[in-house]
Amino acid sequence: MTNTSAQQTVTRLYARLVVPDAPRAIDFYRAALGAEEIERYTGPDGRIVHALLRLGGSVIAVKDADEGDPAPASLGGSPVIMALDVSDADAVAEAMLRGGATVVYPVADQHYGQRGGRLADPFGHLWMISQTIEDLTPEQIQARTDELFT
Secondary structure, three states: OOOOOOHHHHHOOEEEEEEHHHHHHHHHHHHHHOOEEEEEEEOOOOOOOHHHEEOOEEEEEEEEEEOOOOOOHHHOOOOOEEEEEOOOOHOOOOOOOHOOEEEEEEEEOOOOOOOEEEEEEOOEEEEEEEOOOOOOHHHHHHHHHHHHHH
16 A cells, blocks of 8 residues: 555644643643643744643644634534543543543543543643553454443
8 A cells, every 4th residue: 555645744743722821721731741841932922822742752732812713612612632641540630630620521440441531621622531451452342332332
């Protein structure tokens, strides 16, 4: 199979989170998720137009909301869920809650071999926090999913 032009062109994918208060969001992601700020650029008004944060082996970008890029609250929420694999889902959820996040689904053992839950950060973005507690094959996960929905 040969590469398509898109496969040859794409070098990285990351999410850009638009928030109403980027400095506060960066502080939250640093304290709750252990994010490390790699770079930050501001416009003439001092608002953040781009900040890149490292979370483990991944990166996300954060920017202040503006007319062209609205924050989730002004859109009625965000349909996107950031999935974050961690070594301790309970500890990460607690850190997020201390920083002002809210529980969407509490952290619990899941049928697919993960312990995790979903939280909304104070800026309207959804996070699925998961840790592996059981190594399962895709077939085992599908069998458990089938059982769950029968």
